[in-house]
Amino acid sequence: MSASTPQIGEPVADTETPPTPDNITLSGRYVSVSPLSADKHGTQLFSANRRDEQNLIWTYMPYGPFDTLESYIAWLRSVEGLRDPVYFALTRRDTGEACGVASYLRIKPRDRSIEVGHINFSPLLQNTVAATEAMFLMMQWAFDNGYRRYEWKCDALNLRSRRAAQRLGLSYEGIFRQATVYKGRNRDTAWFAAIDKEWLRLKGCFQTYLDPDNFDSDGVQKVSLSALTGKILFKRDPTLS
Numbered sequence: 001m002s003a004s005t006p007q008i009g010e011p012v013a014d015t016e017t018p019p020t021p022d023n024i025t026l027s028g029r030y031v032s033v034s035p036l037s038a039d040k041h042g043t044q045l046f047s048a049n050r051r052d053e054q055n056l057i058w059t060y061m062p063y064g065p066f067d068t069l070e071s072y073i074a075w076l077r078s079v080e081g082l083r084d085p086v087y088f089a090l091t092r093r094d095t096g097e098a099c100g101v102a103s104y105l106r107i108k109p110r111d112r113s114i115e116v117g118h119i120n121f122s123p124l125l126q127n128t129v130a131a132t133e134a135m136f137l138m139m140q141w142a143f144d145n146g147y148r149r150y151e152w153k154c155d156a157l158n159l160r161s162r163r164a165a166q167r168l169g170l171s172y173e174g175i176f177r178q179a180t181v182y183k184g185r186n187r188d189t190a191w192f193a194a195i196d197k198e199w200l201r202l203k204g205c206f207q208t209y210l211d212p213d214n215f216d217s218d219g220v221q222k223v224s225l226s227a228l229t230g231k232i233l234f235k236r237d238p239t240l241s
Contacts, residue, residue, distance in 0.1 A: 017109045018146035021086050026137040029210070030094070030130040033102070033137050036087035038076035041098040045089065046072045048099035048122035057120055060158045062182040064120075083107075085118055090125060090134045099124035100131065102138060106151065114142050115151035119161075129210065132225060135168055136206040143199040150195070156188040162237050165192040169202045169229035172237035190237070198232055205229045 026033040046069045049057065058064035066072035079087050084107050090100035103118040116138055125131045142150050152170050154161035166172065170192035179189035194202060205228035208214065214222050230236075 012148075015146060018112055020083065020107055020109060021104045021114075021141065022083060024141065026141055028093075028130075028133040028137050029212075030092065030128075031134045031137070032091045032093060033088045033134055034091065036076065036080045036089045036101065038073050038080055041089040041091075042073045042076050043069065044098040045076075045101065045122070048097065048124045049120075051123040057122065060155045060161065061118070061120060087118065088138075090121075090130070092125065092128070092130045094130075095124075097124070100134065102134065104138070104142075112146060112148040113151065114147045114149070115153065117153065129215070129219075132168075132206075133210055135164075136210065139168070139194070139199075140203065140206075143196055143203075148196045149193055152192040153189050156190040158190075159239070162190055162192075163240055165190075166233065166237050166240060167226045167229065168194075169198070169205060169232055170194045171234035173235070192237075198234070201232050202229060205232065 023035055025035070046066070049066075049072075055065040063075060066075060079085070085103040085105035086107070087101060087103045089098040090102060091098045100121040101118060102116060102120075104114055105117050106113070106115040108114070116135070121131055125134075139150055150170070152161075152165040152168075154165070156162075156175050162172075171194065173191040173193055176189045176191065178186055180187045205225065209221070209223065209225040209228055216222065
């Protein structure tokens with residue numbers, strides 16, 4: 001009896017290797033995403049972060065909280081200019097103030113895979129349209145430049161991050177148990193991702209949601225992003241059901 005023919009993955013077109021996100025600036029209606037600079041953004045970011053009096057934004061980060069401006073500036077200087085992760089400051093266009101940080105990391109142009117992470121939104125950015133647009137701009141840059149896979153990973157105990165990933169249209173892919181250790185404690189890591197085959201529909205969801213006509217005169221949304229992206233998810237996070 002002859003052995004059966006093994007199954008193999010579908011062919012991937014040999015296209016140009018996508019660029020790395022060095023020195024890029026992304027501009028939207030509500031937010032701009034620009035290379036992180038200790039000199040330019042440090043004081044604003046520190047002030048914005050201090051509005052979180054309980055330091056909750058640092059709970060699941062491998063660094064922080066920072067008690068002084070000097071210690072925060074020192075950390076910014078240690079990461080600005082890195083090529084992986086590549087850190088960005090998120091600046092609200094209505095106030096002109098930097099009030100959040102995000103990065104691209106685990107950048108693999110050959111595999112056309114990239115991750116978004118080190119996401120740290122101060123209270124001035126949390127739950128705003130600007131925050132959603134920042135995540136859209138970063139996802140859009142990745143897919144528009146030839147990446148096939150866009151990843152999001154977080155501590156499995158960080159339900160807020162898991163909800164955010166699913167809301168943004170990233171599908172749940174499972175839990176990696178005892179994946180890392182940080183701040184002296186275990187981290188099981190929850191994985192989410194979107195792929196290029198989903199991008200056009202996801203882009204339409206973001207465009208519909210971010211359209212000014214989707215918000216009434218008080219800024220209340222008419223259609224939620226979750227309602228739009230939920231129809232595209234490959235798999236939902238069972239913990240959030």
